[in-house]
Amino acid sequence: MSWGNETTAAPAEETNGDSWGSDAAAETTENTDGATEGGEGETEAAAPQPPKPVLSKEEYIKNARNQGWNETTAFDYEQYNRTGGDNADWAGAGTKYEFKGEYGDVAPEVPELELLLFGGEFQMKKGEHYKNLPIDAAVEGPKKIDPIKSFDDAGLHPVVLDNVKRCGYAEPTPIQQYVVPAAMSGADVVAVSQTGSGKTAAYMIPVLSNLMGKAKKLCGPRPKYDDPSYNPKFSNVRAEPLVVIVVPTRELAMQIFDEARRMCYRSMLRPCVAYGGLPMGIMCDDLGKGCDILIATPGRLCHLMEKPDLLTMSRIKYTIIDEADEMLNQDWAEELQKIMAGGDSNDDADHTYMMFSATFPKEARKMARQYMADDHYLIRVGRAGQAHKNIRQEIIQVDRDSKRDAVYDLLMACDPGRTLIFCNSKPSVDLLDDFLYNRGLPTTSIHADRGQREREDALRAFRTGRCPILIATGVSARGWDVAGVQHVINYDLPSNMYGGIQEYVHRIGRTGRIGHQGLATSFYTDRDEELQQDLVNILVECECEVPEFLAHLKPEEGAAVDFDDDTDDEAEVEETAGEDGVAAPAAWGAETSAEEGADAGGFAADAGGFAADDGGFKADGAAAVSVGGW
């Protein structure tokens, strides 16, 4: 596939990353100064590589075009100071369905908006390797959950069901099968499943469905547009949301806002978004038109909570924390405390809390419990922190000084396609962007020191394929869902200081989403030793090749991988406490099979799957159900 100008507008299906790319990694190691293919011994024995010819800028550009990479797009950074950037709208000001008072129970369709929300050629479609997603679910909670087998049988509000179909969600993913009924029951939920497994819709669908039936009664105030004294400058109302969804990054807030706009289409519920960098004027104007669902980053939300004329949290019924382990991090402690207390609504018995993530280390699990009702559900598909087999992981040993050349060679050896490159520091992002751009590659970059306009433009350029190579710091990329990312490159592996193995799982999870395949290549240097055992464990679990230089860390033939983080002490205690035929809690790391669930005296629940050969799930998943904590 080429990335010429025509291809940038190609439908997502054509660029869905299903190809594993070429054998680029192997080729690269041969091409790269100082980069090695094999073990340390081999490095020492390798003959010195002849120096590479230095090409002129024009020659580099020509080579990049010959390889199929499209034209580079120069960003005029001065422009941001002059005009505020490109002329596209702020993502936070995205158009949404505006329900009018005169509508009856069935609001009319708006074809242009429908096209905008659901017809996006860059919206992700389910991939053909969907059946590779883990299906084993472990559920702990007050009651047995009957997983939903289809959205039609889930008892959803018809408007939500319609919107689910418009999104092209033919059947619920494994995490949705359990979370939808649990959340519809009004219970608190903690849910963990792999990257790209549909956690956003898992909470959005049941929560909006629950509210839609009572929307007329519950919706927050709206300006009195038909009042003769209405004045757009002064007639704004206070935002009184029913749902608050808190996410750690601005880009994720915009993305979840998009999902909320889709699911609220033709309903009375009005979603708004608040994130740092979005001009206060635009944000307040939108909040002032009425807000029922608020998606926000923690800093901006806390800021708004101090302005009671703009926002009250007193009517919140659902508080949802996405990327919960990141949000439970000490860095956010103050904000999270404030948000979870929720102003005057905290004692409201009618208040549901939910937390979601792909990773949930022990420490975060302990903290999460303090916010949840005693009878909350814990729903886990696969192991917490598990990557999945749709991502082929390759680790290349590279000399630290040769990384730039190595990444250039790697890109030039790959089929052009959306590629996300992670560095650990902002200066590294800038330097690498300059280096690759000057070699004719269509790069753009994003990190926390960039202005919001630049960040939005960079992500838009990446999404549309205008700049198919995006270089980023890791933390900002949690949760990103961009169609057609076929390659993730860890230019720097995330050492423990940068989030360690959890961060690695989130980063590589930007590819291989919802049944697509993808490639993740990581450069390993002598500084990455602290990560080596965790890396090998993940590679073995996902049946990826362990490179020769790490082979000594593989578990003995036939031995299970030892994940240090599998169980909670509390869970171990409760394992002996099964009562009335109800199973003890499933350990965090353990796979729970139907047989195991049944043996443990639990309910062996059908995962509600579909035959594997039609691209769906195998119907052999199970849930061990238990009472108590996790």
Ligand SMILES: Nc1ncnc2c1ncn2[C@@H]1O[C@H](COP(=O)(O)OP(=O)(O)OP(=O)(O)O)[C@@H](O)[C@H]1O
């Ligand atoms: N039932 C479904 N059928 C098909 N596609 C779906 C379904 N549910 C969600 N999707 C799509 O799957 C993609 C991934 O979903 P989402 O971003 O919610 O994953 P996630 O589990 O939150 O990932 P991460 O842990 O990386 O944040 C999205 O593009 C979404 O539109």
